[in-house]
Amino acid sequence: MLYRRLLLSLLLIPGLSLAANLKVVSEPWVPYIFEQDGELQGVDYEIVQAVFRRMGYSADWELMPWKRAILSVRSGRADAILDILATRERRDYLIFPSEHLSNNVSVLFYARKHPHPYANLHSLTGLTVGVAPAYTYGNPAFIAARFFTREPAPTVEANLLKLLNQRIDLAVIDKRAGLYTLRRLGLEADIGFDPQPIGSGKLYLAFHRNTANLELSNAFNTELERFKQSDEYRQILDKYAP
Known part of the structure; x- marks a missing residue:
């Protein structure tokens, strides 16, 4: 632990370049982070990689189910987790930079042949709604409600195919991820979405809470702010535009 703190302190000295490997975990989630042809890609993955490169860091990435990713970073087996919403509970064991990566808007997708109009949560009474395991959707009332059934599925694609x-009856999916996956599957004519959000929030790269990572989080935040002013940042956004 002492060695790690010393190494991180040295890395934060301007002009000093040392190689440092961080373990970062997440769940496959197009278009934010996913594997294609054996290579990781995605809008937030590429942003973080670019920021780490500017900081003199490299990362060992591991994709896993979301519950396991959270347990990994909470226990300290991983240094950081990609694309997580900030909650009061999570702030007990994670450090969130003030600068976020992406905006998350979760909406209800439906099969066009079997629409279910949505006005508020009580519109879901008696329905079965597809969700992702361990997701909060930035909406505690949705998670706590007992008048409809939440049925988990491991991926966005799985929930869309269950709809089809x-x-x-419905599936709560990040709008950007849902539309990206629909295009890839060629199902835009079969599945639509209600524009009214179920929940929304900001997605972060969050770090396991300890003293050394507080310094690292601050340095990452500063470099991310700078990177967002660059042409490279705009090119990444354009590459994954809906």
Whole structure:
């Protein structure tokens, strides 16, 4: 631990370049981070990689189910987790930079042949709604409600296919991720979405809470702010534009 703190302190000295590997975990989530042809890519993955490169860091990335990713960073087996919403509970064991990576807007997707109009949470009474395991959606009332059934599925694609096959009535999915996946599957004519958000929030790269990572988080925040002013940042956003 002492060695790690010393190394991180040295890395934060301007002009000093040392190689440092960080373990970063997340769940596959197009278009934010995913694997294609054996290579990781995605809008937030590429932003973080670019910021780390500017800081003199490299990262060992591991994709896993979301619950396991959270447990990994909470226990300290991972240094950081990508694309997580900030909650009061999570701030007990994670450090969130003030600068976020992306905006998350979760909406209800539906099969066009079997629409379910949505006005408020009580519109979901008696329905089965597809969700992702351990997601909060930035909406505690949605998570706490007992008048509809939440049915988890491991991926966005799985929830969309369950919609198509009438195994669920609706699915709560990040709008950007849902539209990206619909295009990839060629299902835009079969599945639509209600524009009214179920929940929204900011997505962060959050760090395991300890003293050394507080310094690292501050340095990452400063470099991310700078990077957002660059042409490279705008090119990454354009590459993954809806």
